[in-house]
Amino acid sequence: MAEAHQAVAFQFTVTPDGIDLQLCHEALRQIYLSGLHSWKKRFIRFKNGVMTGVYPGSPAGFMVVVVSYMSYNKYKQLDPSLGLIAKLGQHIPISRYMSTDSQKIVGGVLVGTGLWVTIIMIMRNVLKSLLSWHGWMHARHGSVSWSTRVWMVLVKVFSGRKPMLYSFQNSLPRLPVPSVKDTCRRYLESVRPLMDDEQFERMKGLAKDFEKNLGPRLQWYLKLKSWWASNYVSDWWEEYIYLRGRGPIMVNSNYYAMDFLYVFPTSIQAARAGNAIHAIMLYRRKLDRAQIKPHFSSCLFCLFVLFSSVPSLLTVGSSLSDTLQHMNESKHIAVYHKGRFYKVWMFYDGRLLLPREIEQQMERILADTSEPSPGEEKLAALTAGERTPWAKAREMYFSRGKNKLSLDAIEKAAFVVTLDDTEQRYKEANPVKSLDSYAKSLLHGKCYDRWFDKSFNLIVFKNGTMGLNAEHSWADAPIVGHLWEHVLSMDPLKLGYNEDGHCRGAPHPNLPGPQRLQWEIPAECQEVIEASLTVARTLADDVDSHIFPFSDFGKGLIKKCRTSPDAFIQIALQLAHYRDKGKFCLTYEASMTRLFREGRTETVRSCTMETCAFVRSMIRDETVICRSLLKQAAEKHQNMYRLAMTGGGIDRHLFCLYVVSKYLGEDSAFLKEVLSEPWRLSTSQTPLQQVELFDLVRHPEYVSSGGGFGPVADDGYGVSYIIVGDNLINFHISSKHSSPETDSHRFGGNIRQAMVDILALFQLDKKDIK
Template sequence: MAEARSAVATPRVQKKDLGTTDSFDDLVKSYRQMIIRNYFRFRNSIRNGVWPTSTNNLGVACGFSLYLLEYEPASAHALTAHLKQAVAALPLPSKTPKWLANLVGSVGLSFVFFMILMKVRQYLLRILLAYRGWMYENVREVSWKNKLWGLTVKFVSGYQPSLYSCQRSLPRMPVPAIDETLSKLLDSLKPLCSEEEFKDYSKQAQDFECSIGPRLQRLLYLKSWWAPNYVSDWWEKYVYLMSRCPLVINSNYYALDHYIWTPTSRQVSRAANVVHSILSIKRQIDREELQPLLLRNTIPICMAQYERLFSTVRVPGEEIDELLHFDSQESRHIVVWRQGLFYQLGIYDDKNQLLSVTVLEKLFQDIIDDADKHKESVSESERSVAALTGLPRTEWARILRENFKSGINKDNMDLINKAVCMVVLSDKVPENLSEKGKMLLHSDGRTLWCDKSVNVFFFPDGQCGLNVEHSMADAPVMGHVWEYAMTMEVIERRYLDSGQVMPPPKSFKPGNVTHPRRIIWDITDSLEKQINKAYAFNQKNNDDLDLVIREHTKFGKGVIKKAKISPDAFIQISLQLAYYRHTGRFCQTYEASATRLYQNGRTETVRSCTEESSAFVRAMVSSKMSKEELLQLLRVAGIRHQKLYRDAMNGLGIDRHLFALFVVSKGLGYESQFLESVMRRPWTLSTSQQPQQQIQANTPDINLEPFRKMCSPGGGFGPVSDEGYGVSYMLPTEYNIFFHVSSKRSCPTTDSSKFADLIFKSMNDIRLLFDS
């Protein structure tokens, strides 16, 4: 047992730990690191506080006003006279030298001018960014009004903003009018309900609007005035942290690396390079050096979610989980998994430099060698501790409280919680793309530490991917970081011909490195039973997942755009046609849309099953209309979908507003049959388009032949409903589309392979309408 082995183990005390000189050196290094860290924090707080102005503006204003006061040029006589009057009014001693009075006056006046300019620009920019007319115009046919608006935004905005500089200038998300939300809701229910059900919903909606609805709405208005976002904190708390379902399949999602191309077949080399890229961008986030993303190279979006991407863990609670985030002072290591053994690996040398790729490559190989050597000497239960993180949250919280709150297990848990991320060095190679997706989403049931914000997974043949916890940030945020790591492998030479990593430049002077330390658990008999039970639960849960990843190669978004239809609308309508052919009915469909144009914005739902799309689907199935008539119905449905998607991005969706009303009603103790019935309706189809091309760099055109195989197929997630499908899709090039389709094998009416076939058939059939 691990308990006996750790009890007799000799403490690993180095000689230098007994001295005083090295301890003093460590203290000096720690103090220096603290000074550097506080400098960056102070600098960033100043830069973010004054943006879109700059402290350079203050310096220029001081220098210019001092020049006017000292030299009194004739060309600026009037302005100089006003400045001299202001200086004369200052409460300075009568014997103050003229040069000193001018200096104090120029600094004071420039500071007042600077503060006024800062506030004017901040409020003007917020007003400008609240305008949304630009979104409803075709990007290729921009009106003069919107061109002028865009130029004004660029003029008012500052230059070189840091990661969070734009946050203060972003508008707050508006609370939609309650009558508009109810009207949109009823429109979305028409194709899903019988005439009798729709009448019942209409009556309930009318009663709600005339009774408690306005009272709840007023409280939302009140919250929207003082909170950065009226719904995002509740969404995180009640949808994510209060969910008691296991994180595996139900919450966490996965992301794949390049499609066919792998830059090296060496596992440790790929791991060293990708981990180093992730750590580099993590340092940019810590120092706020990462540039904020801009839509159309003009409009900033909210970057708040980046703060908790790394060094974050979701700690289970018996009623509600807790998100813990650690700063770079506490989080200075990663935890590496191999053969069920965990290793603590420091990521900085004694010069406070990130470990180089060559050092990481060697340390990863050392970990593999040590784990493969000692795996047989460690009990099966100790190598399966990670299985506990796949349990339902209340059960895992109870086990955590009983077994991991003291002694060596508590220390180990603290190490994992404070790690930047988890790195998995697997010994299994996936057979195909679908198998790879399954291994990344749930692995074998005892490998992934599901509570960690990020698990970076490496296969023996050099392939890799991610498993990401969802509550701390949405997929586009992690997708941005992952795209950076993948793109750098394409545009830079990161590997030697042998497959090993490219060594750092000779100018890099590495410091001393702390070697990895194996983590040893204290496994009692009762904990061993719980681990084995958790592993069995996870295996059963994993076996129930039916995941298929397919590439559609007959055409991509290039053909769709030529037909003057939004590619996203085309795919969503194809999904409706596929589901109708599959079941003979329509279902409530969820498509995720981002609301990051607003402070702390996260997501909104696009209800993509509309009257217009259902009319087209019925017409396609009936085969009674001509191609021209069907094409007209298709374009009407596409326009409707685009309008709904843009409304959702603008905070004018349906479901976040209804959710917030529901939360307020529960908080006040009101019972609303209408809200209860609406919130209980299942999302049979849960869909999401994955973002791409988010990095702002001189990247090659992915549509060119050499680079098409280097694109990523994206990622996926499990089904939201046990009787439905989860569908994510990626349109990386003009020529192909990737689909990730998931469902439950235990449901007799779902089949991911069959549904994927129907999606492809529906897309190909719709394309025939405009093939000419």
């Protein structure tokens, strides 16, 4: 582009008087600053690695232990080495090189170091034992038992003074392997409401045979893996659920996160991008420096691959599986606008670009009038379609030359930004259509304007609204949500905008412009791109998306019913689904297993016997018994959620048993049938994790409106919801137009009515609930 800047470090010419060397001091200065920045980052990572490695000890603790030990021995007139130097002297002529006093000092330091390491190991193992206790989860909401209080004090004592981001990683327990007997029992209990007597007796027989014969053998291998690996589930889950899938990841796997619902900080696209990109880079800096506040009971391993990742980078020459790769030290982002790709450096003068300087770079891209090169505009459709054609095209057309360099610039970028040329926003005059359009744009866009392989894409629309599209294989939604909460809290309140809507500050007078990526895409490759785009468009056009803010009430009134908000909503979803389809279905609710090392997710099977009994009583209008049945259903749901979070879930264990059976070449009718059952209702709550960042009492509008995902089953629904403060719950519903059984807007109406009907049971206006 016209703004391209090339810096040459030196030039020389040969003259009759000799060689005339001309140095460019600015270029050399930039090289020096770049190197200085790189070495600072390496030093910080080294220091953080040391601090994490000795946690819950510290260098200060080392000095205290060693000095105290030496002082005690000097006071008692004891040998500080405890005879260690004398024993070494029998084999090594120490006295030749060290005086007696030096020997005492060295011996004391060695023994003191051993004592310090012993204390660290004891504290670490005690902390691991404490974190393995999950009794605190069973306490009634709002009450804290004495055992929990004692546990919290002990955890604080053994956690050290200032834990860093990854300090707790080595102290987190491993995910336990449930017994085959317990898993089979819980499975049968979960499918009982979905089967008639004959079907259930048959499944009961299959489960009993598995439990007696093949199950124990598979369990032995799984136990062996659990002792050896950090987590017996995560690597297989990542590989077989995500990376080996050959279908499109767009819609089927990727998910999205939305902007504020009612707040529009600026309508200037470049300015919004400037603040958002700067906030994301600040988050990465905190991540690199391990300055993000850890939670003692949550594994944060996935944060390591949040940036500079290509989670679904295809193995060259392979059509069987993708690979998960992470590139360190990325100093640039990739930007897409109107069919053209750009590489934008995020550092200059040895520092991170300020928001106004990033806005300046975005303005340059928006002002560029050059046309896309042949095949460039729809290139990203390769990441939206089937995986095998993308694998073959990658090896054939993008493994060398100019195309490889440009592809590397995208894949090695910290993340991808799309400056979208459409406008999306919640509109009070047409809330349904505006939100549905907004969600579909974030989920799939035009099918060629998002790089779906990237860990996440920041999408900034023409009117300043923004959102994220995230790839799923590398981590689950709470990790991306943690980042997004940071961005939303930084953008309007801390970074802010001028009165004219631009980022604060001034443009840089000498800032080099973005670099336009160059491509040479032959006609044969363009045909592959068009074929992938056709597949992706068919998939995208079939998505029936509906988003609605439920503002009749929120968790404030639900808690007055003495019911868990999540259980309340899950039960409402069951009632809504029965009214929608006239039947119950296998229901998936995602829960986290981050209480364990490298934990990801587990399934809560929300359709229970207790919930079905409540729904039937509501359908029959048996108001008298509905409240007691609701209480039973809610308690059952909460117990199942706790089990899933503490390693007692069903589905990950059955999944791993199935993987082992395949490795052994054994067929199990029981496992095959279990894993082939479709999830016709797939649900997930988007948790608000950093409540301290938002004042939801004074500004309930300053929070994300959540996010969503595509339908899991062809004839089912996907439902995501976020509980925003005490008075708002946002629902994101997806299904497929091609299914005659589903309609997202109809289901949304049923959810709204179910929520209202369940709350009406408590007659809060009569003050029955205190």
